[in-house]
Amino acid sequence: MEHGRVTMDRNADAPWSKFDPEVYVDNNYRTPLDVDLLIVRLMRDHFGRCFADGVPDSVRGVDVGAGANLYPALSMLPWCEKVLLLEYAQPNVEYLERQVSPEGYDPVWDAFWEVLREAPAYRDVDPRARCGEIVRVERGNLFDLDGQRRWEMGTMFFVADSMSECPEEFARGVRCFMNALGEGAPFAAAFMKESVGYRVGDHTYPAYRVNEERVRESLEAFTTDVETHDLHHMVRPGHEGILLALGRRNGEVATP
Template sequence: MSFEKPPEPPATRKPSGNADYRWAEFDSEAYFQHYYGEPHPDDDLLIRHAVEAMKLAPPLGAELDIVDVGTGPNLIPFYCALPRARQLTAWEYAESNVAWLEAELRTERMRPQWRHFWCTAREAYGPGYDLPENPVALLRSRTPRRCSFAPESITERQDEFDAACAAFARSVKPGGARIAAFLVRSAGYVVADRPFPVLCLSADTIETVFSRHAENIKAARIGIVEREIRSGYSGFVFLTGSRAERRRTAFLVQCESPTHGFS
């Protein structure tokens, strides 16, 4: 099993698109162990940003319909959204990730990593929220039995990435909160000897693309360093935005990969 960064593509090779990769064979457990096996301080900071955004998502005090786009083997977005959720829906492309998520929701026991991330989210919500020590039963009650498939921007192509961001923006009802986490300077990764793509983006480029599709943009740069935080990326850009008319909905998204982005 390898997680080393794949070699740089030759200058003459066209960037690969979403359809060029075998997502059904993505090794979800291997990815989880590598990227979430040891929680990182930047993970906790991202959770605190996400919780603050969820607490402020309109309409204040109301339950929200939450859609997480490109979930991957990752429950962190759901932990951040659960205290305000009426219903949680995962839109996930890879069949292996869907099966992995369903298995996680069936078990009563929490992995130590999930316990850590849930505790971080509970602390971020603070007083006024009656949150259980173990959120599995509550999470299961608010999550559909079958996650849906939807095409995310899992690509080396800028045009596919831009189209995915635009589609995400259009899917949010007027008044809904757009909450997004993007990887910075990610150049792809290898899981169980299979290469997978991520579009390499700067923080400035991410903010520019997102600003075309949302109002009241706020951006926070998390852990952006010259070195890699984990193999495959060097930081996050966390963004929030809105539309004018208020409705009962909020969305999370991981735009450049189904398993990177919100953790």
């Protein structure tokens, strides 16, 4: 204990108010990576399978920790009456508000829509118009989702693993997300595998190191039929790939 760090960066300690969405988009999405296009395809097909027998009335979707990424929201457009983007960092909230404003989202997201519209359910959707109509942004903390508010489908991309170094906060993040989903709700969640943290511009953000087993363990109380994909794509130094979990929320009462 004398050598090295003895404290862990908790979620509340990270410089979220300094998060730079444009730099984050430059680093991650401006040039679409094969792995993101693959994720979009897998998520699109998962949602298509979940709704193959019909779409229930009034499906509301949520993307938790949406940050500067619009593709999870785009993937929910054909199925939802409303989509909420919940995000904590104020600069990201402002970024998202611009994306869903009447001017329409930035061209950077077109490449992801191109993959989505290969599936029939997406083909007749005008994504910019629909985003403006049904997508709303809310500043909020994932940890405040206590099961009182529930959505019929949801996504959480690189959040529970990329917000804190603490194992309890990772588990709590997954739990809060899953508790925000109603019984049977289709979901997609992505995690950086074995991430040691990440930089956005001049600031460093914490991560909790997960592997496929930890992800499966964290989800097992909430879903019976999760499929996990271990995608061996490296997007930067300091992680070992990406894990994508696709499933449906079970009907169990979740532990508080």
